[in-house]
Amino acid sequence: MQSLKMQHHALPVGGGALARQASEPGRASLSDSGDAFVRFSDIQKTYDGEALVVKNLNLDIARGEFLTMLGPSGSGKTTTLMMLAGFEVPTQGNIFLEGRSIQNVPPHKRDIGMVFQNYALFPHMTVEENLAFPLKVRKLAKAEIETKIKCALDLVRLGAHGKRRPGQLSGGQQQRVALARALVFDPKLVLMDEPLGALDKQLREQMQLEIRRIHEDLGVTVVYVTHDQGEALTMSDRIAVFSDGVIQQIAAPAELYERPQNAFVAQFIGENNRLHGKVVAMNGATCKVEIPGAGNVQALVVNVEAVGLPTVLSLRPERVRLNPAPGSLPNVFSAQVAEVIYLGDHVRARISVCGQDDFVIKLPNSEGLVQLEAGAAITIGWTAEDCRALEPS
Amino acid sequence: MATVAVQVAGGSDGIPLRLKLQRVEHRRTLGAFTLVLPVVLFVLIAFVWPIGRMMFNAIHDDTLLTLMPRTTSALSAWDGKDLPNEGAYAALVEDLKQSWAQKTTGVIAKRINYELPGAGGQLTFSARKVSTVSAGSYKAALIEVNPLWGQHDIWSVLKRGHSAYTGYYLLRSIDYQYGAEGQIVASPPQNAIFRDVFLRTFGISLGVTAATLLLGFPVAYLLATLPARTSNLLMIMVVLPFWTSALVRTAAWGVLLQDHGVINDVLIGLHIISRPAELIFNRVGTVVAMTHIQLPFTLLPIYSVMKTISPSYVRAARSLGAGPFYAFWKVYFPQTLPGVAAGCLLTFILCLGYYITPALVGGPADQMVSYFVAHYTNEDLNWGMASALGAILLAATLLLYYVYNKLVGVDRLKMG
Numbered sequence: 146m147q148s149l150k151m152q153h154h155a156l157p158v159g160g161g162a163l164a165r166q167a168s169e170p171g172r173a174s175l176s177d178s179g180d181a182f183v184r185f186s187d188i189q190k191t192y193d194g195e196a197l198v199v200k201n202l203n204l205d206i207a208r209g210e211f212l213t214m215l216g217p218s219g220s221g222k223t224t225t226l227m228m229l230a231g232f233e234v235p236t237q238g239n240i241f242l243e244g245r246s247i248q249n250v251p252p253h254k255r256d257i258g259m260v261f262q263n264y265a266l267f268p269h270m271t272v273e274e275n276l277a278f279p280l281k282v283r284k285l286a287k288a289e290i291e292t293k294i295k296c297a298l299d300l301v302r303l304g305a306h307g308k309r310r311p312g313q314l315s316g317g318q319q320q321r322v323a324l325a326r327a328l329v330f331d332p333k334l335v336l337m338d339e340p341l342g343a344l345d346k347q348l349r350e351q352m353q354l355e356i357r358r359i360h361e362d363l364g365v366t367v368v369y370v371t372h373d374q375g376e377a378l379t380m381s382d383r384i385a386v387f388s389d390g391v392i393q394q395i396a397a398p399a400e401l402y403e404r405p406q407n408a409f410v411a412q413f414i415g416e417n418n419r420l421h422g423k424v425v426a427m428n429g430a431t432c433k434v435e436i437p438g439a440g441n442v443q444a445l446v447v448n449v450e451a452v453g454l455p456t457v458l459s460l461r462p463e464r465v466r467l468n469p470a471p472g473s474l475p476n477v478f479s480a481q482v483a484e485v486i487y488l489g490d491h492v493r494a495r496i497s498v499c500g501q502d503d504f505v506i507k508l509p510n511s512e513g514l515v516q517l518e519a520g521a522a523i524t525i526g527w528t529a530e531d532c533r534a535l536e537p538s
Numbered sequence: 539m540a541t542v543a544v545q546v547a548g549g550s551d552g553i554p555l556r557l558k559l560q561r562v563e564h565r566r567t568l569g570a571f572t573l574v575l576p577v578v579l580f581v582l583i584a585f586v587w588p589i590g591r592m593m594f595n596a597i598h599d600d601t602l603l604t605l606m607p608r609t610t611s612a613l614s615a616w617d618g619k620d621l622p623n624e625g626a627y628a629a630l631v632e633d634l635k636q637s638w639a640q641k642t643t644g645v646i647a648k649r650i651n652y653e654l655p656g657a658g659g660q661l662t663f664s665a666r667k668v669s670t671v672s673a674g675s676y677k678a679a680l681i682e683v684n685p686l687w688g689q690h691d692i693w694s695v696l697k698r699g700h701s702a703y704t705g706y707y708l709l710r711s712i713d714y715q716y717g718a719e720g721q722i723v724a725s726p727p728q729n730a731i732f733r734d735v736f737l738r739t740f741g742i743s744l745g746v747t748a749a750t751l752l753l754g755f756p757v758a759y760l761l762a763t764l765p766a767r768t769s770n771l772l773m774i775m776v777v778l779p780f781w782t783s784a785l786v787r788t789a790a791w792g793v794l795l796q797d798h799g800v801i802n803d804v805l806i807g808l809h810i811i812s813r814p815a816e817l818i819f820n821r822v823g824t825v826v827a828m829t830h831i832q833l834p835f836t837l838l839p840i841y842s843v844m845k846t847i848s849p850s851y852v853r854a855a856r857s858l859g860a861g862p863f864y865a866f867w868k869v870y871f872p873q874t875l876p877g878v879a880a881g882c883l884l885t886f887i888l889c890l891g892y893y894i895t896p897a898l899v900g901g902p903a904d905q906m907v908s909y910f911v912a913h914y915t916n917e918d919l920n921w922g923m924a925s926a927l928g929a930i931l932l933a934a935t936l937l938l939y940y941v942y943n944k945l946v947g948v949d950r951l952k953m954g
Contacts, residue, residue, distance in 0.1 A: 232853055252856040253865075265854035269872045278868075279858035330859065 181205035181241070182366055183229065183334065188238035190224055198224045200390040202238070206368065211360050213369045215377040216387030217413070222370050225387075226336050229368065231255050242333065253282075258327030260337040264319045266311035272298070272322050273307040279330040297325040300359060317348045324356065328363065337369045341376065353379045374414050378402065386410050406448065408535045411459035418465075418504050420458040424449050424534070431529045434458060439499035443475040443529040448536045457537045462493070462507040464531040467523060474526035480504070482521045492517065498525060593932070595925035596707050601649040602699025605642050606633040610700040613693065618720060622693055627676035630687070630696075634665040652920065653695050653706065653716065660686040691718040707926035712736075732910070732927070739906040739931075742824060742896075743889035747836070747882050749829040754837035754881070755874075762844035780834045788895045791827040792818060795899065823899040828892060835888060836881035843877025879946045887935050907931050 183206040190199040199221040206212050214222035227233040229240060231252030239246050247255055258279075266275050273294055280290040298304050301321035311319055320340060327335050337356075341349045357380050360367050371377055377384045378398040385395040386409070393413075394406045405411035408419070425441065426433040432449060434442045434456055442458060449456045469477060480498035492508045494517055506525065508517070517523070603610055608629035616622045637643045643665045647658030664684045671679045681688040698704065698720065709715055709722060713730040717723040724730065757776065761769045779787060794800045795817035802814040817823055847870065855865035893908035907927055914924035 230853075230857055232856075251861075252853070253859050253861055255857075256859070257857060259854065259857040261850045261854055263848060263850060265848065265850040267851060267855075267869055267873075278855070278860070282859040282864065326854075326858065336857075 182208040213381035220387035221390040258332035264323040297329040469526035477526040600702035707922040750836035758841040839880040840877040
């Protein structure tokens with residue numbers, strides 16, 4: 146997925162991913178990416194005829210890609226998935242699979258495997274009968290069905306459980322069966338709707354790696370929906386961050402974390418400190434932002450347009466350095482520790498700085514205990530590159 | 539090992555752990571028992587005891603034993619081949635005299651009539667004349683008073699009266715009776731009606747159950763899948779008749795179905811038929827009215843099961859390549875079966891006991907077992923027959939319930 150570099154969201158480029166906001170006109174560049182495996186073209190969806198759940202969605206998914214739709218509940222990600230599966234009909238726009246519109250193709254003819262949130266394993270059938278279901282529908286020969294079932298069960302490491310009923314399996318095992326069932330008939334595309342939501346944390350992390358391994362082994366295209374950012378970062382080739390029916394940013398995990406394009410993405414992916422200010426000078430890639438009552442901050446220009454406009458500075462807690470050497474960093478401020486929380490691998494501190502008292506810093510617990518106490522006066526600093534000036538949302 | 543030690547030795551106070559647990563549990567059990575005690579007493583007094591007592595009547599009848607004690611005891615030694623000996627006739631004379639004096643002859647005659655139609659009258663006649671019979675040959679004298687006493691089968695009946703327990707009523711209920719020699723024979727055709735009645739009862743119940751299932755299943759599906767606001771409205775329409783008495787609804791069907799009722803008038807007015815169709819006082823009227831009353835009983839358990847079936851099952855089936863009907867039939871329908879079984883069982887069992895509806899909108903050939911139970915209880919005052927018919931119906935119901943429990947499991951029975 147190296148080729149799928151995140152593009153500035155206002156400048157979609159052919160061959161890769163593109164996601165544009167509803168306000169942006171023009172779709173000429175779309176025609177360049179004619180080889181997209183799945184394409185959402187100008188999709189709108191409303192349930193009540195008033196509010197749009199999905200607003201003008203344009204999204205291309207490459208063959209073999211693991212794409213995650215990430216967003217809070219009600220952001221339109223599950224609706225988008227259901228439209229792809231065929232259970233919801235777009236109010237406007239068209240969805241293409243391998244270049245052909247699937248507008249009038251019923252769900253059972255789309256050849257799309259799906260894993261549901263609550264697994265939806267048929268309770269009155271054994272595991273094997275569940276797996277045989279899509280194969281029997283396709284009228285495969287009995288011997289072939291048996292071979293495929295065995296392969297699928299081995300794939301999810303459940304070879305010995307074929308004769309059991311779903312109710313006799315643990316949550317993790319049911320999840321694996323659901324996964325096997327969605328893969329057993331070699332679908333073109335596999336959709337997963339928050340499949341790990343019901344599992345406990347440890348099992349969830351194990352299953353994330355499992356799904357990732359299966360995806361790599363089979364090379365199948367996966368569209369995955371979740372509201373868990375950790376899950377999205379672990380598994381995906383690309384992540385589409387949904388909010389309010391619009392894709393806010395679509396990028397590879399590292400890109401998304403390191404270079405969020407707007408305040409929502411910065412806030413939603415990982416932890417984030419926000420400083421509100423006004424641009425006072427632009428200097429190529431960097432700018433100077435005045436924080437009222439605190440002074441000026443050097444920041445990276447991301448999407449602020451001009452001097453005089455308000456901006457939100459986004460700064461990751463782990464990028465803040467404690468007691469920097471004088472002159473080593475462009476941004477140095479004195480602060481006061483309000484609260485210290487010991488978390489084992491790191492120490493988290495809430496400090497007052499720049500007129501804000503909810504500023505969080507994270508200090509790795511790598512060289513003995515960090516000496517911080519509530520009420521202590523400290524100095525903190527950060528580079529201009531780590532501090533991103535974003536358009537306020 | 540530590541746990542084992544504690545279990546054996548108990549806590550610091552030396553009381554074994556098991557005993558402590560029992561004490562705590564005992565207190566809780568007592569509390570629970572106090573809560574259910576009133577209803578247990580109510581059920582025992584108002585349900586179990588009267589029904590048990592009634593069932594007992596089906597096999598217990600001591601009329602002859604108490605009212606003709608001398609005769610029945612004299613006959614206990616009778617071999618049943620020839621006519622009894624002189625002693626039995628003497629005892630009979632004594633018993634008849636006593637019954638005439640105590641005015642219990644009618645009761646005895648009625649009991650004799652069950653098994654030997656017409657013999658009761660002759661017995662009453664004999665009892666009136668018996669004062670003229672004096673010592674000597676009681677046998678010849680009695681046979682002269684009435685030839686009945688020269689017949690074998692009356693003595694056979696009286697001999698069976700020596701036992702307070704009789705299989706007569708149960709046998710009659712399945713069209714058997716005792717022959718002259720005390721053997722079990724098929725009832726004569728004019729008495730052999732009960733197998734037909736039971737078959738009819740099961741047939742009508744089965745038909746009504748099937749009709750409610752066919753009508754109710756689609757409605758239950760709609761109710762379970764529609765958005766809440768619409769389904770609530772529909773639900774009110776389904777349960778509204780539920781709140782009206784069955785008697786009122788049956789009477790309403792009378793208005794609709796009679797020869798010059800709404801339905802016939804409309805059909806004639808539209809020139810679809812020229813003469814009124816016979817819709818009432820026959821099987822059609824019975825089944826239609828019963829189906830109407832039973833519909834919610836079948837529908838609601840199905841609905842409540844359907845409510846619990848997530849729409850994602852059918853979606854999963856569709857995404858796996860199944861067409862809409864295949865997905866419904868292979869994935870959705872099997873999951874509704876506990877509800878279908880519960881609803882059908884409920885309706886079938888309730889139908890078995892129907893009385894008022896067949897009585898009001900059915901013809902003579904549509905009367906079910908309950909009609910005969912009521913008839914024997916209220917008109918014939920033959921409680922033995924009423925109890926025997928009821929007992930067989932109850933046994934059939936319990937058998938059905940047992941089969942259901944084996945097949946589906948009562949714990950999956952859901953109402954409303």
